[in-house]
Amino acid sequence: MLDINKIRADFPILSQKVNGKPLVYFDNGATSQKPQVVIDAISKYYQEINANIHRGVHTLSQLATDAYESSRGKIQQHINAEFAHEVLFTSGTTFGINLVANGFASILKPGDEVLVSAMEHHSNIVPWQMLCEKTGATLKVIPMNDNGELIMAEYDKLLSDKTKVVTVNHISNALGTVNPIKYMIDKAHEFGAAVLIDGAQAVPHLIPDVQALDCDFYVFSGHKICGPTGVGILYGKEAWLNKLPPYQGGGEMIKDVTFEKTTYAELPHKFEAGTPNIAGGIVLGTAVDYMNSVGFENIQEQELELLEYGTKRLLEIEGLKIYGTAATKTSVISFNIEGIHPYDIGTIIDKLGIAVRTGHHCAQPIMNYFKIPGTIRASFSFYNTKEEIDVMVEAIKRAKTMLS
Known part of the structure; x- marks a missing residue:
């Protein structure tokens, strides 16, 4: 108690x-409120460490890098990802969904289908609509009933060899419904479809085990889980993250750059262009520690x-x-x-x-x-x-x- x-x-x-x-x-x-330990950790970063990461040999840069990567490791352990490089820092759930949807633009073709549920947040609808408009794929909707539950019999009927992506929230932000995502993931995989789970509303209440779920992508935001705003996580299976193209170009996500050709960095840096929200990433680890202590x-x-x-x-x-x-x-x-x-x-x-x-x-x-x-x-x-x-x-x- x-x-x-x-x-x-x-x-x-x-x-x-x-x-x-x-x-x-x-x-x-x-958004959740923030415990004092999280507020203090933000202040501590700027007072004692503040430096850019991955790019400097000086002491503060090394301290910042170590703290940032330590936080990535905490998130990996928390959600039971197989590899730390499957855990990408983002600005939040919306960014993570857009990153994945943008990546599928190079994969989908006319006639392919994307399934979303009737109870999605706009951030898990609009990026897929944009993807379908761009590729000629078709967006199909998994219906719900008057209790606010997805109708699994209808979901089963919608799945086919045309289904390439299924995207659904773990918990509905508007209704509180906990969706049967394990069943949905397993059924989608029978048809070779990738599955993205929007976990923004789930992570404050439970620990998602991404390996047990076998989801291909899982996204959430730090500010829902007693962490700061402006930071989130995209988990993606290594094979999928290697298959998708970078979402943004810039510093950190490159291996070699010439005017003739650029080659990209290995995971996770391939998807982490530019200077990130360093304090947010570090303090997200603090927030997860606090939640686990409760x-x-x-x-x-x-x-x-x-x-x-x-x-x-x-x-x-x-x-x-x-x-x-x-x-x-x-x-x-x-x-x-x-x-x-x-x-x-x-x-x-x-x-x-x-x-x-x-x-x-x-x-x-x-x-x-x-x-x-x-x-x-x-x-x-x-x-x-x-x-x-x-x-x-x-x-x-x-x-x-x-x-x-």
Whole structure:
């Protein structure tokens, strides 16, 4: 069991007030808060090490390089990648998806098919649409049901020898659904398709074992997992990363350059052009260490309790409807109150110090499916409490009274 008071003391922002009220932060699906150890690590880098990596023989450059590569090793171990060079630093999930989609432009041809799910974030839809427009390939959609679950029978029907890529989120940012990705990966591989998993919403809640999953690519962002913004990870199987062309040209990703011809560096540098977010990469390792010190089993237990309690309390409100009632889901509750726009609820409870997300959550196809403009999304983290849920429920009741 977690000592929640001790955990909350690690996060300085949680003790502040917003609009004169104690902050209740339920927008963890957008970004997690940062523990003091992460904040200190950022400051420490700039105070004590600040230097470019991989390019200098001087001491600070060597220290920076060692710390950066040590962090890569931590991520490799955390997700159980076979090789450290299969772990690429990016600016985030969106960059990683675009890198892979761009690489497949040299592989796909007219008549090939790319499968995406109906519950994807826009960043896992638009790059594949652009790829299909460029190559003449066809984008096909894996449908979902009213519970917010992908329909596996329909997925099975969509797969064929034309399927070259399947891309799906591990957990839906808008609904909290945990998708059966192991099944989906295995089925796609029967047809020789590559599989990319968007793990942005999964890594705060669980540890993805990329070898056990057998996914070809797995992407996530540091800021969702108590790390800094502007840094993320693309895991790719060595064979696929060697097959794809570089995404960007510049320094670091080259072996030899002449005006006649350029040859590219070995992995991972082939995909890491230019000076990276060095502090972000180093401190992402610090964030992963912190999460592991809390323990993902403890995190899952706490968040499941919050999900169950929050669902029960919210359903006490007359006229409230929850979207996303999958049998397997994580600590996200998307809901609306009949006759009231979600934005209006969000605005009023913000005045009471409560941070939730309102809108389509960059998942407009989901909202179109349910024929709604958006939802109110409360997304809980392990540092949240049932008492905070009570505060939110009372605030929503108050807002409902004002708006009815």
